[in-house]
Amino acid sequence: MFSLFQVNGVSHNLPVIVADGQLRAYQHGTNILVQTNFGLTVSYDLVYQARVTIPGSYEGQTCGLCGNYNGREDEEFLLPNGRTAPDEAAFGSAWEVEIPGASCTDRCAGNSCPVCEEKKKDVFRGRNYCGLLTDPDSPFAACHGVVSPSVYQSNCLYDVCLGNGDSQVLCQSIHSYVTACQEAGAPIQPWRSASFCPVSCPANSHYEVCADLCTTTCSGDIMDCPETCAEGCQCDDGFFFDGQGCVTLESCGCFERGRYYKPNETVLMSECQQSCTCVPARGVTCKAQGCSREEICQIRDGVRACVSKDIPKPSCSVVRCREGTICKMINGQAECVPVSQTTCWAGGYLHYHTFDGRVYDFHGTCNYTVAKTCRDDSVLPSFHVIAKSENSGNTQVFYIESVTVQVDGVTVTAARTEVGFVGCGHALTGGTYVNR
Template sequence: MLIFPVHNHVNRVCSTWGREHFKTFDGYVYQFPGLCEYNLVSECHSPYQAFSVHLKREMIDGNPTISYVKVTANELSFQLSRSSVTANDGTNVTLPYHYGGVKVEKSQVYTKLESKLGFTVMWNDEDAVMVEIDNDFANRTCGLCGDFSGSPLNEFIENGVPIEFGNKQRVQLSNDECEDPSEEEEELVKPVNVTEPCKKFQSDCEDLFRTDSWSPCTKLLDPAVFIQACTQDKCSCSNSSDDFCVCSTLSEYSRQCSHAGGEPPNWRSSQFCDKKCPYNMEFKESGSPCMDTCTHQETSSMCEEHRIDGCFCPPGKVFDDISMTGCIFKSECQCKRDKIYNSGETYKQGLEICKCNEGKWSCENLLTSAQCSVEEGSHVTTFDGKSYTFHGDCSYTLVNVGSSKAFRIIAQLEPCTHLQYDICLKTLKFLLNNDRNNVSIKQLLFVLKDQLITHLLTDSSMISQILVFNADGTVEQNMQPVTLPYQSGESKNRKLNATL
């Protein structure tokens, strides 16, 4: 099992979540309440824009929720919405989707778009979007995610306060009646200096983050700005007990902890910020995004992606992607070919038989060897083991095989020259392809794709031509018989064995 090191790459992640919160690549957290379409991040300072990510929020039940995310990668464009994903011409695409270096897939929690250009977009279909980019884009981005320069305040030194900065990122659309937030609202969304009416909520948020269970995260990632965001959320909500007012920022801190290389605790419960999963899956704050399934049982052990929150199978189980019954033990996994087979059932096609064993096929070839022999010129044993005596004086077909591997073996039998009442095998003839080609044993072996071994043992005075066919396909002519089995002095040991 391969174990890949966990790297702290939180500085390559920009995110937005909850009630208008944004974290830039450089780590600055601010609030921007705009409900128009805005440039979240795009490549700037280049004659050709390689990619862009836009988003738009709308108010649902009094809470700002992302309605769609638009992504471009070179000549490709996609619009992600809660119900579908559309491509360039507006047609729906079937997920998972792979084309032009872009992969779009959907899990129980996230819609994920990954581009070989060096960026990944993840949306939880609700309030949170994350964009992760390669270090190659340092100092080359613009948008609500900032310039990726390493200096948290660069954007706001040049562009003013957050609302002024955010309004500059608006995407101008035709027939767009959306209005930018007023800069007078700035005092209501300050992340650092919590307004007086909101201070009563700060201690509640402190208690949520400053617990021992969160210590694997707080050692890596200062929760101060997230505590402030939590305070702002609770202050802005008409019902401060509403899960959305608390859970969105806790969820984001949990995600950021995973990006920082930490392992967040399973802090949710059935009474607090609960998450429901389909089938019999369980929600975890930190798990491998590469799911083990019946058809790919070792995926997670080879996964190089960072851990994320989501729906996962309990330990010891894999997801049934054959019959889609949920999480099951490997021993219950089925296999699929022309139909679905249970573990232990077999599938046969031609000369191959396969057995389903815990989701994996184990196959073997049914081709076995059988032997036909001609002894003393008249004693014949068939491939099926039946023996009989035949006194012939002509050419006879020993083997005749049809179909694409057609060939015939013809033996010439006649009375022996010096033994009047005995029958001798005089010659053998191999014919391939409906008797049109008289071929050598090497060619015959090639066509059969198996080993044909013929031993001819006789006395040179009793046969007009001595042929010894070796296992490697060579033919030796007019030689004394030295092929095994052979015993000196037994002049009547005249035997032909054909093994197929």
């Protein structure tokens, strides 16, 4: 799966370290991890599942689709105004995030969503389908006592049914349980084969049920790598992960000031006043440069560049924001902004499991607040996690197109487009985006 990573709208290659080390992003198996120094971890598999983990100090401090984390499942469906939503549809719609140019469609929620006939479910309960998750002799048996497979099997049955038995849907559903198990430290036995959920790894790499990309990168040992496993593609001996694939040491680029540069990659820095190039074996060299009188420095499509002044600028005059928010120009973009260790996950097509354990379904195509800090008087660092959901052509089947994390003035976005890019400050670096 290909990904794009941006920081404040600028594309970056993984790994990325920003905000003086307060926020880091890197590849962990098939997932992208975004971590902060105050305990927030966001994991995204680029299509099926996003997981948000926060420390216990945030109890009672959050809101959004992941709930308020107050220990009570019956108080999860709170609207932005603090009132209780009448149902899942009203709750989900209330946490839409207005994005200029993006449209939202609330397809269904709860009992209004499509249902699967029991006859079809019986077929998919077999060991060749979702039944593998709960089989006592399956490769996941050692995890059953650590992470219950029941919810994952239920979601699998629903999703595979709506996908008419699609093998990719099945494999993604099983992978979501594998991720939960591995994050919990439970052992997983090999479960993929050439005929069942095969993984196609890029050149110079191979699949492992417990891959290690974090300590074998071109950037060297710069990350506080997780102790847990994650299945994915492991670089062959003698090769290193450069954010997109496995290359020889001689083909590695440069890592400087928290950013990885591809060999011979050139980017504009300091409001286009510097042109910096990665010279293999020598590092990053910069020289003065500037825009002409007919140009201005702007970030377009994740790349900072000198662009013609004749190109219309984004404007708040054409943006309509929801009640309680106003439009502001941020880094040259019109955005609607508010006037004023537990894990939650969104997965499947689309199922939610809140910080307090409540499970519900809400299907819609929009940008949604998954979780954020909601108490203005809190002394804890604030954060905002947004997920964008889309349907895949089948109007009943949804996927997560991108995940955005906002922390301390920095915005990073991981999206399913090109592998290993990150966006930073409205510039493009590889699989992920970071804004400052």
